[in-house]
Amino acid sequence: MLVQYGLHEMSIAASVLDALRTEAQSHPGARVTRAGLRIGELSGVEPESLRFCLEALVSGTDLEPLAFDLEICPWMRRCRGCGAEFRVVEANPLCTACGSADTEAAGGDQMELSYLELEEP
């Protein structure tokens, strides 16, 4: 059961550690030394705030030392006309290749555990 915190990055960080412990169970005896996270620009999560919360929650526990690698995933759209995928800059949804306004969401809301680095006993 997760504790709830006022800062939602703290709740998210607790979910990250929960997910990490669950995944680590498939490798009995190994210890996790590094965890990779993918955080989208549209995820609603502030990466540095998340890092602060992760480090605070890990500190003084059996998970320490544990390093976090945060990969920021850009806000992307795809053009329904020419098919180009492009990064959205300054919230401009127009296709950067052909200028079309007919575009659709194509990523940027990721919040994923992308890898674990394990040290076998």
Place this chain on the structure above:
Amino acid sequence: MRVPLERKVLNENDRIADGLRQRFQSQGTFCLNLISSPGSGKTSLLERTLGHFDRSRRAAVLTGDIQTDNDARRLARYGFPVRQITTGGACHLDARMVERALADWDAGELDVLFLENVGNLVCPTSYDLGEDARTVVLSVTEGEDKPLKYPATFHHADLMVLNKIDLLPYVPFQPTLACEYARRVQPEIEILEVSCTTGEGLDRWFDWLDRRL
């Protein structure tokens, strides 16, 4: 040894939300998640909505706040089932809170369930509550650029309700600019301009709801 994963951080929340969504769909309940800054008018919009509904309408509200049950008491006057979720510090509702609140609450079969989130334009965004649609409420006493400052929230919204338009003569807010910014962030977003004080524009909000019930 590096083990690649693709595990969603909030997969436990999403799993509960999927269960709620299936339940709402099988019962024919339209579920709406309302998100806004504190004071934009979520509760006022719900008061207007419940006041407009015929008593035969099967509607209920779950309202989230960090403290107090003031909103639930405001809404209970309209004769529909209302329940307060007091998060005790958490800045958002999550799917488990909704599931728990529904578990021991006999609100009957519903046509519509409103989830009034905690007043906060950031934190509720990441949490799927099993809703069919998401509405963000913006008011003209805020900045027009809120969609640009909080793109994640507006990007995930189906509808933006621009509230307090009766105050437009007294504030420098430019509605066309706010709408342009919202459509830049989310080109498919629907926008309704209303005043919960005078009732202006609310017919279009009631129509929007009726089309979904």
